[in-house]
Amino acid sequence: MALKADDRPIGFCGLAYTDLDPYLPKGTVEIGWRLAHPFWGKGYISEAARDLLRYGFEEKGLCEIVSFAIPENTRSTAVMARLGMYRDPARDFNHPRIPADKPQLVRHVLYAMTRADLQAQRAKAGA
Numbered sequence: 001m002a003l004k005a006d007d008r009p010i011g012f013c014g015l016a017y018t019d020l021d022p023y024l025p026k027g028t029v030e031i032g033w034r035l036a037h038p039f040w041g042k043g044y045i046s047e048a049a050r051d052l053l054r055y056g057f058e059e060k061g062l063c064e065i066v067s068f069a070i071p072e073n074t075r076s077t078a079v080m081a082r083l084g085m086y087r088d089p090a091r092d093f094n095h096p097r098i099p100a101d102k103p104q105l106v107r108h109v110l111y112a113m114t115r116a117d118l119q120a121q122r123a124k125a126g127a
């Protein structure tokens with residue numbers, strides 16, 4: 001991701017296949033992000049992620065996109081909520097690749113959105 005004004009790199013936001021089977025079944029697509037600290041609080045990730053959700057559903061034909069974080073990462077879960085993703089506690093999971101000395105980072109909460117959710121969101125916004 002780069003600033004429109006001067007093309008300066010500020011972070012990333014992308015879609016990727018998860019590699020967490022059986023916690024998330026093979027073929028699950030996640031949206032993830034990271035932003036350099038000076039650029040937090042300006043809506044850049046929400047803007048990029050909104051475009052990527054549209055791209056994933058409309059141009060790549062995806063049925064569902066998920067995102068996950070530790071519950072304490074409230075800036076990240078706030079982005080998920082702002083995008084209109086919904087929390088799905090039934091799919092929360094213990095991340096299998098967290099080092100043993102960081103047990104506080106194991107539990108992850110999951111948010112999801114389907115193509116139908118995006119269409120419904122659009123219809124509501126247009127109403």
Ligand SMILES: CC(C)(COP(=O)(O)OP(=O)(O)OC[C@H]1O[C@@H](n2cnc3c(N)ncnc32)[C@H](O)[C@@H]1OP(=O)(O)O)[C@@H](O)C(=O)NCCC(=O)NCCS
Pocket residue numbers: 033034035036039040041042043044045046047068069070073075076078079
């Ligand atoms: C997660 C992370 C990307 C979120 O960054 P962020 O700046 O909070 O997210 P956004 O860029 O979408 O900005 C949203 C903020 O900008 C504000 N904002 C300003 N203009 C806005 C606009 N036009 N649209 C949306 N939000 C706007 C929002 O109110 C919000 O601020 P607030 O939280 O103080 O209310 C960032 O905290 C980060 O990089 N963390 C470290 C890496 C990380 O945790 N990655 C995720 C791992 S799961």
